[in-house]
Amino acid sequence: MNGAETLVKTLIAHGVKTTWGITGGVVIPLFDAMLAESDSIKNILTRHEQGAAHAAEGYARALGQPGVCIGTSGPGATNLVTGIMDAHMDSVPIIALGGQVATHLIGTDAFQETDMYGITMPIVKHSFVLRDSNKIASTIMKAFKIATEGRPGPVYIDMPVDVLKKEVTTISPKEVYIEGFQPTIIPNHRQIVRAAELILRAERPIFIAGGGVISANASNEFAELVTLLHIPVTTTLQGKGCFDERHPLALGVVGMHGKKIANFAQINADVIIAISVRFSDRITGNLASYAEHAKIIHIDIDPAEIGKNVKVDVPIVGDAKNTIIALIHTIKKLMKKNEKSAWLEKLVQFKGVCDKCIPTPDGKAIHPKQIIDVLNSLIKDEDIITTGVGQHQMFAMHFLKRSRPRTFISSGGSGTMGFGLPCAMGAKIAIPNKRVINIDGDGSFQMNIQELGTIKENNINVTSIIFNNSYLGMVRQWLEIFYGKRYAQVNLGKNIQFAKIAEAYNLNGEVIERVSELKEKLANAIKSDIATIVDVHIEEESNILPMLPPGGHLKQMFGTCIKGPDQWF
Amino acid sequence: MEKKHTIAITVEDQPGVFTRIAGLFARRSFNIDTITVGKSEKQGISKMIITVIGDDRDLERVEKQINKLIDTIKVTEMPKKSAFIAELCIIKVAVQDKKIRDDIFSYAKIYDAKIIGMTDKTLTMYLVGESENIESYIRLMVPFGINEISRTGVTAISKDW
Numbered sequence: 197m198n199g200a201e202t203l204v205k206t207l208i209a210h211g212v213k214t215t216w217g218i219t220g221g222v223v224i225p226l227f228d229a230m231l232a233e234s235d236s237i238k239n240i241l242t243r244h245e246q247g248a249a250h251a252a253e254g255y256a257r258a259l260g261q262p263g264v265c266i267g268t269s270g271p272g273a274t275n276l277v278t279g280i281m282d283a284h285m286d287s288v289p290i291i292a293l294g295g296q297v298a299t300h301l302i303g304t305d306a307f308q309e310t311d312m313y314g315i316t317m318p319i320v321k322h323s324f325v326l327r328d329s330n331k332i333a334s335t336i337m338k339a340f341k342i343a344t345e346g347r348p349g350p351v352y353i354d355m356p357v358d359v360l361k362k363e364v365t366t367i368s369p370k371e372v373y374i375e376g377f378q379p380t381i382i383p384n385h386r387q388i389v390r391a392a393e394l395i396l397r398a399e400r401p402i403f404i405a406g407g408g409v410i411s412a413n414a415s416n417e418f419a420e421l422v423t424l425l426h427i428p429v430t431t432t433l434q435g436k437g438c439f440d441e442r443h444p445l446a447l448g449v450v451g452m453h454g455k456k457i458a459n460f461a462q463i464n465a466d467v468i469i470a471i472s473v474r475f476s477d478r479i480t481g482n483l484a485s486y487a488e489h490a491k492i493i494h495i496d497i498d499p500a501e502i503g504k505n506v507k508v509d510v511p512i513v514g515d516a517k518n519t520i521i522a523l524i525h526t527i528k529k530l531m532k533k534n535e536k537s538a539w540l541e542k543l544v545q546f547k548g549v550c551d552k553c554i555p556t557p558d559g560k561a562i563h564p565k566q567i568i569d570v571l572n573s574l575i576k577d578e579d580i581i582t583t584g585v586g587q588h589q590m591f592a593m594h595f596l597k598r599s600r601p602r603t604f605i606s607s608g609g610s611g612t613m614g615f616g617l618p619c620a621m622g623a624k625i626a627i628p629n630k631r632v633i634n635i636d637g638d639g640s641f642q643m644n645i646q647e648l649g650t651i652k653e654n655n656i657n658v659t660s661i662i663f664n665n666s667y668l669g670m671v672r673q674w675l676e677i678f679y680g681k682r683y684a685q686v687n688l689g690k691n692i693q694f695a696k697i698a699e700a701y702n703l704n705g706e707v708i709e710r711v712s713e714l715k716e717k718l719a720n721a722i723k724s725d726i727a728t729i730v731d732v733h734i735e736e737e738s739n740i741l742p743m744l745p746p747g748g749h750l751k752q753m754f755g756t757c758i759k760g761p762d763q764w765f
Numbered sequence: 766m767e768k769k770h771t772i773a774i775t776v777e778d779q780p781g782v783f784t785r786i787a788g789l790f791a792r793r794s795f796n797i798d799t800i801t802v803g804k805s806e807k808q809g810i811s812k813m814i815i816t817v818i819g820d821d822r823d824l825e826r827v828e829k830q831i832n833k834l835i836d837t838i839k840v841t842e843m844p845k846k847s848a849f850i851a852e853l854c855i856i857k858v859a860v861q862d863k864k865i866r867d868d869i870f871s872y873a874k875i876y877d878a879k880i881i882g883m884t885d886k887t888l889t890m891y892l893v894g895e896s897e898n899i900e901s902y903i904r905l906m907v908p909f910g911i912n913e914i915s916r917t918g919v920t921a922i923s924k925d926w
Contacts, residue, residue, distance in 0.1 A: 313781060314781075314784070317781070317784065317788055318788055318792050321835070322835040322836075325780070325781075342835055374835060375777070375838050376777060376834070376835055376836055376837045376838045377835050498833065499829050499832070499833075500826070500829035500830050500832070500833045502829075503822070503825060503826070503829075504826060504829075
């Protein structure tokens with residue numbers, strides 16, 4: 197058995213049924229080895245390696261198992277970089293395999309030789325160079341362990357072609373041990389007690405739940421904790437879906453384009469229970485003034501996240517699931533009576549006001565909110581939504597109701613335009629019996645539009661709904677608000693007919709130009725047997741509001757809805 | 766309050782581990798003052814000693830970020846009172862006449878600096894010790910005219926009690 201065959205066998209042993217990638221000179225041995233195992237594993241030939249990387253992410257995030265993407269040496273591998281970075285920022289477990297010239301050629305500037313190990317170093321959880329065929333199995337095993345255990349993340353593996361071709365003379369190990377990698381899963385009991393006491397003493401507590409609740413599969417436990425404590429819940433973009441957004445205690449997503457009620461609740465809270473969140477600048481606004489009056493309990497599996505951005509009063513290192521279970525256990529012992537708090541009543545009341553205070557379309561052109569309204573009535577709880585990046589993404593984040601984990605997949609930390617389409621195909625292959633709908637923008641969609649070819653060839657039935665305003669809308673909105681409407685480099689023009697592009701790929705194409713067509717045409721598109729692109733012509737200059745000016749204090753959120761929070765509590 | 770901290774890091778001796786750690790400092794905007802790397806008492810394990818300048822919070826963040834690297838086995842702060850800290854400095858000084866030579870000899874004796882090279886125009890010596898000691902010796906050499914200095918950066922080991 198050669199190195200490549202060993203590699204493929206090891207992938208199969210880790211439950212990998214699908215890989216995503218493009219072949220090339222130095223990875224021929226790998227795909228050749230896969231051919232012999234075609235009953236167990238299949239590579240989906242994408243049209244661009246970036247598509248492969250995002251598909252691997254979509255696969256991983258929908259399924260909760262690592263995704264695998266492959267690129268050949270040089271440009272093949274560098275095309276993976278954006279996806280690796282995206283996975284790094286959003287803590288997605290992917291294994292990225294890059295081809296490399298033969299070891300004796302390394303350092304000679306051989307054809308397509310690229311230092312991918314160096315290029316990816318700042319954006320991976322870890323990386324390896326395969327230097328010895330006999331260590332391929334153990335290296336791949338380590339890669340899976342590192343990608344999935346603790347805080348998930350991407351692992352890059354550089355594969356010199358001669359190592360793939362060389363015979364393997366040793367037997368694969370049963371398990372691997374990595375001395376420097378022992379993530380703390382179980383939280384410290386004393387810290388749990390401190391947190392529980394603080395929570396029970398709090399007058400104005402609030403949860404902020406992030407992506408870690410989803411990656412730790414802790415949604416049920418979290419719901420139990422919320423029910424036990426009766427504390428309102430906000431989430432981050434990555435946490436969307438970890439808690440049922442139709443629940444009366446759900447206040448929605450926080451941050452720059454989050455719900456005012458969710459942001460204002462942070463300002464007024466006296467205790468913030470943050471579970472697996474990063475406190476990124478898009479959430480906190482101005483760091484110095486973020487939640488000045490609140491004590492913060494920060495739960496995270498990654499100790500480096502705690503205290504990185506905000507000052508924390510009770511740090512807890514542990515995975516979301518074990519920590520929430522421990523909290524439930526301790527709180528049940530310490531809790532006396534669950535009184536209805538004035539804080540909660542007020543929040544629920546303001547939430548009602550907030551929900552009604554939404555943009556009112558003028559009725560002529562289609563407003564993005566109207567598409568989301570229709571989708572809310574059409575999609576099922578288990579449907580998977582992916583998004584591109586931009587205004588459409590923020591409309592979906594703000595207004596679309598999600599109730600289950602892994603049903604809203606969006607590029608958060610790196611804001612990667614072009615994420616939605618390949619991510620959708622990854623999710624669909626991961627869970628074929630679920631409907632997958634990609635909410636996209638005309639700018640974002642074009643950034644990985646080539647994957648329509650992959651979708652057609654592999655019969656991947658996903659629906660793409662394009663919020664087409666002929667602009668790079670989010671930047672246009674910034675230019676309108678902060679640059680006095682000086683529109684530089686945001687006009688995409690109106691000459692692209694996405695429905696015709698769909699037809700050219702032998703897929704379904706639809707155009708929606710009137711509000712009255714939305715319901716029927718979207719319903720048909722979602723029901724369709726083959727992948728469909730719906731080109732929805734929307735009002736060109738509608739803004740996603742409310743909005744927090746970058747770096748501003750949370751109370752400076754402007755646009756629509758309730759007034760400032762100061763007089764509330 | 767900003768001050769100098771010495772950190773000892775034991776790492777797996779993997780290709781690229783030095784780049785990984787140095788890159789981390791650059792990426793997170795932590796200031797490295799000195800960095801040294803060498804073999805440890807265990808095969809396959811290297812030890813790096815890094816001095817960084819920052820406040821306690823910076824130090825905590827640095828330690829956590831380094832700890833997060835898979836190749837990192839252990840990160841320990843080496844406070845001055847509980848560690849032996851030393852570096853080596855090689856210094857080349859201009860020598861005009863015998864009087865100056867004699868002066869330098871006497872300073873070298875006090876500071877335990879070892880003369881390793883001598884020409885009619887220069888004296889080369891090295892000394893080992895704490896950075897402060899080395900710096901004060903360098904200050905003494907300034908009036909004579911320093912031609913060149915090479916320093917290793919500090920290394921450290923914990924004290925037993």
